[in-house]
Amino acid sequence: MLRELLxxxxxxxxxxxxxxxxxxxxxxxxxxxxxxxxxxxxYTSNLPAIPISTLACQAxxxxxxxxxxxxxxxxxxxxxxxNEVYWALFSFQNELATLSQGPAVCVPQAVCLDGAVTRLKxxxxxxxxxxxxxxxxxxxxxxxDADLLPSARDLIPLAVRxxxxxxxQQASEVLPVYVREEISWKKIPQQGKxx
Numbered sequence: 001m002l003r004e005l006l007x008x009x010x011x012x013x014x015x016x017x018x019x020x021x022x023x024x025x026x027x028x029x030x031x032x033x034x035x036x037x038x039x040x041x042x043y044t045s046n047l048p049a050i051p052i053s054t055l056a057c058q059a060x061x062x063x064x065x066x067x068x069x070x071x072x073x074x075x076x077x078x079x080x081x082x083n084e085v086y087w088a089l090f091s092f093q094n095e096l097a098t099l100s101q102g103p104a105v106c107v108p109q110a111v112c113l114d115g116a117v118t119r120l121k122x123x124x125x126x127x128x129x130x131x132x133x134x135x136x137x138x139x140x141x142x143x144x145d146a147d148l149l150p151s152a153r154d155l156i157p158l159a160v161r162x163x164x165x166x167x168x169q170q171a172s173e174v175l176p177v178y179v180r181e182e183i184s185w186k187k188i189p190q191q192g193k194x195x
Contacts, residue, residue, distance in 0.1 A: 011045040020159030023051035024177035025086040031176035048168035059090040059097035060154035077126025085126035108132035
């Protein structure tokens with residue numbers, strides 16, 4: 001696909017000033033692949049990279065698609081598998097998702113928002129665990145869209161803000177954000193299973 005879009009491989013000649021990417025949280029394999037591609041492109045073209053939270057991108061998608069409005073607080077959650085959720089709380093400033101709390105990973109019962117929340121809306125696959133969220137959060141959420149997914153196009157306005165603020169990375173700094181401090185997944189020998 002890159003060969004079709006950029007046959008000579010010269011990103012700068014095509015007017016590209018930086019490479020934005022979703023750095024997580026999310027699927028370990030997906031995050032590693034994305035970071036590897038971005039790192040390779042950034043190295044070969046000598047371009048900066050701009051990491052954008054998957055949860056922020058999801059909040060931005062919700063704003064663009066009018067699931068939420070500028071004055072809302074948005075609890076953006078993704079199913080982290082193994083009965084946990086990735087989550088972060090966002091408000092909007094100048095129509096851009098702005099982090100208020102998080103990101104974090106935990107069991108749904110442990111999601112804890114700082115202070116009283118009003119105009120709270122919930123988005124993302126993590127809301128499939130709605131019945132497990134703390135009661136004060138479940139009753140505060142006025143709108144839920146558990147099927148909403150982050151759209152790549154919504155990285156762009158967030159990346160422009162970061163670029164204009166000078167928040168970029170060199171290729172050597174490109175890394176996924178896993179949020180989890182330790183990985184619960186184990187290789188087969190570590191699980192005690194015979195091969």
